[in-house]
Amino acid sequence: MPQETIGTSEERSPLSKERVLRGAIALADEKGLAALTMRSLAQELGAKPMSLYHYVANKDEMLDGVVDLVFSEIELPSSAGDWRVEIRRRADSARQALQRHPWATALMESRTAPGPATLRHHDAILGTLRSAGFSVKMAAHAYALLDAYVYGSALQEAALPFSGPDTVAIVAEPIVQLFAEGEYPHLMEIATEHVLKPGYDFGDEFEFGLNLILDALAAALPADQA
């Protein structure tokens, strides 16, 4: 049966690096990072495994590209306008991107080779800080601080067994029972009196920390400019 161009709705749009990387992201989003294998990705794209290697040198390099693509989803801050607004916007945007792709945080660690989107991203933030009046040194400090916080929060959130407001209780209840023995009293306290309360949202923790950092940086700005 050598006919094949009939109605098989298998879309065989031609491959490309772009399509490979986007397919990888989609697969990781859908089935998790562990399910992202060259074989399954090829199948998803309607191709055979070895075909991918025409667009990526190897899996590691592909993951580098994937990370850079995720970075490109993050809104860049502008150097004009209020720096606090701009920095906050990109922080929220980064958090959202890493929420959409929770596996990405893990990836960013192992990859040491930043791609163009990553570099552009870093450059934009530094530009915003410099335009706001921070000295070179202070901009570096602020940048390291903000970045550590954003990625650290993403790490925390990815490790949480729940996501979104009010979904906590379902998962947490049995866990709380486990150490009701009184071995971790303060964890208990936080859990029952804060996290398990209806309406709890991890996003609030994020906003609190971000505000605190921005306020403190704003307070340090005048002295730095002098």
Place this chain on the structure above:
Amino acid sequence: MPQETIGTSEERSPLSKERVLRGAIALADEKGLAALTMRSLAQELGAKPMSLYHYVANKDEMLDGVVDLVFSEIELPSSAGDWRVEIRRRADSARQALQRHPWATALMESRTAPGPATLRHHDAILGTLRSAGFSVKMAAHAYALLDAYVYGSALQEAALPFSGPDTVAIVAEPIVQLFAEGEYPHLMEIATEHVLKPGYDFGDEFEFGLNLILDALAAALPADQA
């Protein structure tokens, strides 16, 4: 030649979960996380691969145990004494632990099941904050903030292609040349005027951020207590 109890200095101390986990850490420290395979670990321990499975259910559970062991290396803060001193001590200690085991940061992401050392650790920090006078809610905020910062910094540091003061220049110089084209002007500026300066140490960035956060939390404490 069926003799074997002679002088072969292969130490065949009996296996144990402890020995397996510590061996795993040692191997990851030495050869990197990718080199940590059940086979190589078994060899390191003078055993055969399948023997390990009497002490760990599978590799994933082993990694959970490894992460918990790394956590146990971090100094716990005390609830007595100045909270800022205590929190700082544990932050520095955590950074050091994650510097000793740079691969651990990546692991912490994927594992969702915290071990006893991890729980004890979290509990101790919350205890210190509560003793300092923070409200439940504020303690949760402060804790999330501090933790995100510490792990985020570890993530950054692990991604850096250098480590320790003054080792930057060697690696960074050629990179800087690469985008000397002027595409990333602010990165250039930071690089040449700050990071590449002799005496640069990433640890200084860490301390700056930690101080800023602690100061801001201290400032928020009185209002929170009221």
Place this chain on the structure above:
DNA sequence: CGTATTTTCGTACATTGTACGATACTCTTT
């Protein structure tokens, strides 16, 4: 001793990344 339990291991298999070379396809030049 023997017997029961624990600890160690040998073999085997499925899954992964990917090296290597062959095939199919596309485009230019005649």
Place this chain on the structure above:
DNA sequence: AAAGAGTATCGTACAATGTACGAAAATACG
């Protein structure tokens, strides 16, 4: 249209990995 050159796809095969399964060896205990 034919031929040739390049490009994109793929088939086959191999080494490395986690680990299921059950056998063997070591140990503990009556």
